[in-house]
Amino acid sequence: MTGTDTHDETKDPGPGGYAAARLRLLTGGTRSGPPRRTALAGLTDAWLAALFAAGAREPRGVSLVAVGGYGRAELSPRSDLDLLLLHDGGDPGAVAALADRLWYPVWDLGLALDHSVRTPEEARRTAGEDLKVQLGLLDARHLAGDLGLTASLRTAVLADWRNRAPKRLPELKELCAERAARQGELQYLLEPDLKEARGGLRDATALRAVAASWLADAPREGLVEARRRLLDVRDALHLTTGRATDRLALQDQDQVASELALRDADALLRQVYEAARVIAYAGDVTWREVGRVLRSRAARPRRRALLGGGVPAAERSPLAEGVVEQEGEAVLARTARPEHDPVLPLRAAAAAAQAGLPLSPHAVRRMAAGARPLPTPWPAEAREQFVTLLGSGRPAVEVWEALEAEGLVTLLLPDWERVRCRPQRNAVHLWTVDRHLVETAVRASALTRRVGRPDLLLVAALLHDIGKGRPGDHSVAGEVIAGDVAARIGFDRHDTAVIAALVRHHLLLVETATRRDLDDPATVRAVAGAVGSQGTLELLHALTEADALATGPAAWSSWRASLVADLVKRVSAVFAGNAPAAFEESAPTTEQERLAREAVAAGGPVLALRARTEPPAKRQEPTGDPEPLGVELLIAVPDRPGVLPAVAGVLALHRLTVRTAELRAVGLPDGVEGSVLLLDWRVAAEYGSLPRAARLRADLVRALDGTLDVAGRLAERDAAHPRRRGVVAPPPRVTVAPAASRHATVIEVRAQDAPGLLFRIGRALEDAGVRVRSAHVSTLGSNAVDAFYVTTPAGAPLPGDDAASAVGKLAEALRA
Template identity: 70%
Template structure:
């Protein structure tokens, strides 16, 4: 029997639920009203006092009803936890051993109904209660909080013991069920931390999730990270109490029209601050839930595949195998992701030799490696990084900037990593200005997210547009920073321009890039405002935008940022009509801006480069120079890698062969230049000046690298086969979906060569595949400019036909299509 099952007054038992002079219902209601009116009573203390008041009343009703031995009145659910909000239901179970008939429960329920208090009730034996719990997951969760009110305490104790034992025994089956219910609830109600009118109980990160976390802890399989969790739950409960008192109803939805009154009742300055506090609490709860469910999944998977011993090793928050020697014995599988970072149990964790206190870039390197692999960073690792990592020097080392760009370039996979870092304060440590926008509400129905989440969502959408621009790094950083001015007074675009100049300098961007970022932030609304409010066909409108951006690459960046910003805002902000207007305006401005993208001119060769070229021209093999690596801790030196210079007599397939040897040695090419020299008139020598870094581990010895180059060039080392064998033997990682590569011909960019522009996701062996594709197409590479910007490669190859002439337009398109097909 539930609240809706109350019988009519005609069915009231003849002996009544109370005598004529029994005033308990009105006494309880009066006492409750007095308690709620007490100015000094609020928060958890008031909720406990309300529960004690209800306890005494129900115990008295139970006694007055003449309950026989072998019966007990039990509080369950929220009431069982000993806290009541002003309009909460009384959720009770009449537990019995023998037959009780209908008159006993009704003598208890009728006075409650008469008082106007909502009642959720049931009458069951111990066996019936266990049976219902086994069939109904929600009922089982309610019984986990069973608390004795009156009657036989041994009966209540037996119920608690039996229900807990059943719950623990059935945990491998029930927990996946519970996880599915939570996912369905989150889908239905949304994520509390981003809703303008959140459901404080049912939305993800709400009070229902706190109950779920306690239920998981009761299984003894896993527990939630507890730091801040109790305070977050108490904050949401306080807001719900104030909402109940403001509306006079048992509502859980914090509507816009109630927020100012709720804020005033709680002594909060305004509704924006109230929402920010609610969002902060919800994020704490949601993050604890995400961490806990990942632990549950790992533990259940381990139990299914390796037995109970494996479960113990995987117990959450202790570090799998830590202190047991399991890692050293090889019992725990670990695969390298980046320097100091490995994959373990589906998460990114620190390598055993990693030292966060000596490597300030490690937090960003771990985040980028995890996101690019489609993983998150383990809870224990994030905690350790927050506790031990040193602040980054200012300006940032180049590697730190590149790792941030790589993290943002992972798209959707960036989100869980970002959330984990934000939960432990690592984001505001990296970007102090982030604190002003963190959890900041946007009280506008057009916006789906808080300011900070909107910024990250904009970067996620920008990651899908990196093939459209020549500088994907600037696009991603501008996307992340474009609304930072919303934490300051005045026009947020103007304030943001000032902020981003400072942030860009701290990140280590040069003057030109800083100016571009400032322009993008200042004008991130200009294109859509101009396209929708002015005539895009008017030459004056076109001239205005052309004057703002100045160059075609900046126009491309602003167009992509505009679209990413709007699509991250919400469906109403980017319609087909707006998109077409903006695209039309951009096309007209692009026609006005003359000139193709420029590439840096080749500098005169250094004395060392000339020496190597002469050595190669006179000898019978490659001349190689590998500059020393920057000293550990010297972040003012070249932290992105080492300079590798090669001089080799020209021959077919040279670029792909050399790049393949570097890939075999697990060297990542960060930047590269290729040019022809003829130092002694004996024939062309190709000079390759590359910046390379070890994917992880140490750099190879120069002698070993030179020996493999010689073998590859004379054909005794089949580079392509070796790479294929290594890839086939390597475990497949999920990785992240990336935009497909784009290979295009730069029109009219050079009179003596054809320029192929290649924009692709950086990956081991990419340059090797490009070189092989160009060689297969039958073209010569005269000059190359290779750049790796975060996780994106932006390359330009000056190619000619075998006679040294620029390709015809048709031939150029054919070669571009061949390379595109080879890159997949």
């Protein structure tokens, strides 16, 4: 169906014909795309023209103009109608009556309307004062009435824009930057705003405005297609939600993907990210060119005054063979021949990143046009330039993006295609898979002084998640891919094996340190056996930190760093020939022993709240001030059933979030009978400040003696404040970690973090009749990843049937 097909129905200016034709167009089976947007715009044009004709007594001196998105004929199902009623200042009463005849039928249909009534002089004056108004007028399109009036306004507005471009373009750039700071980058967001985020439709419109200024132009390759793709997604979003929204929420993504005939929500996000990346890169290049032109214009009169004549050619400073610096960019030398120099792309990229310069898009395009695959294995120079690029730190990101924009990265690393623009459905991750890999290399570049083989660290950092997108465990798949890539790059057999091992075990240290009992010799021996050597351990330690820092703030902390460092120290001792001692609980600290004695004397719990800090000397970059590690809650209580759920429940009632938790039972020295449970937890207040320790203790006493109904209170609070609808979390997973310890059964729990989660876990373990010897609790974003070392009441690992029963009860409790 097209606008022509329904033209007869729109001759009647009443809303009925237009509404029926519009409904058929949007529900008639035509998928989102330019033809439907064009048809919808044509249909709307005809209806509004009919309304104008019925209401205008004299068409001279007045016209109806579409501006903004409607002016570009980019009407999505729920788009606003941006309209300007232009008049020459004639009869005000007639103009007002005509406006009423136009606006009210639009409102009657429930369509959003952005309207104004102005003379050409008023429109130009308003545009001069309001940049957004001027941008809308750049896309002005005549709908009805006096064509000459519309044409003269368009001519004047374009002339104003071009004359004032040196002033207005910096304002537009600042407007784009402020919006990006508020909305984030479209190409990395799990719930992106298709219009407002960086790389979205607003940025694409800004690039059109730059082109209209004649001052600079955006790279055209792929830009039209990227804009079309985002518009198609917005059309489908409007249809599936029935709302005028630009935010692609998680709960809508599967429906939108189906509307667009895509495989799933991941395929949808990947298309969105690819389009956003094209627009964002075009924006970077365009604004750089705008800055260059404006600087050149500002310098031209001064140069002429100094030299008394023409402006000399820009200076070119050598950076590397075939690469020079010119006007703040790395460009190819006049003698460079990409078709005869396969290492040139890597050499140019490394030189640009080392100098902190962007790669000229013309240079990248020329290298891509003449590029040939490197021989296998790569020449030594290619491998060295590749490592140099990865080790250049933050400037490597922009250079890498330039290579990606022209397909040079996948030419060098064909396996990169599977991770390019791949979304990560984990709120802990800030980036897509490919950007996370580059960010990890950037973070690793700051750690190269800690390792003996920085080249292996940097390559492993870039490849550590290369297995994502393949079936099965991405670490296992990545080990094979990384080995192949390392060999193709030209590393020898030993170095290739080290890189593959780093990729295979890149999660080993942090997962072990946060989920296993480091006092258990089996833990340390298992890590030493997997790592194999001190040199690999050193590299793995640095990779672990770089990976976590590149993931996001929830993935790394001083607490995790200290646990990983402790594990590395113990494994290093094994490599030095000092085998871990047989399992033996470490002796309580002086403070823990004091609290334990007080708990025995009081016959109940004793608590201490204190802020933990890390001395500057223990950090990589000391600042002279201690670094806060959070608020530590120390609890000592005589060993008895129900302690874990009681403590966890009381903390939840006081809206304290448990960041980490360790629990262990210790015997008392000097012949004191019995044992005491020591709980060393790091907590944070969900709202406001921390409660007093005395109040926590009072509630804990009541919870232990049964006079405080923790479960009931938590249920009442959840009923009063239900969680946000539409958030569908994956089901919890409860498993037994095989061979994790010879002294206990290790039960792992992975679930959506929620108030009272640890209370429910503790109560389920109590109901299962097991003894919790130690607990290792951590929170990654919205995910809880916990490990519990449990035994029989006699202190032995659980038999197989008992372990399965405990897992079943725990899983059932978490699903309830």
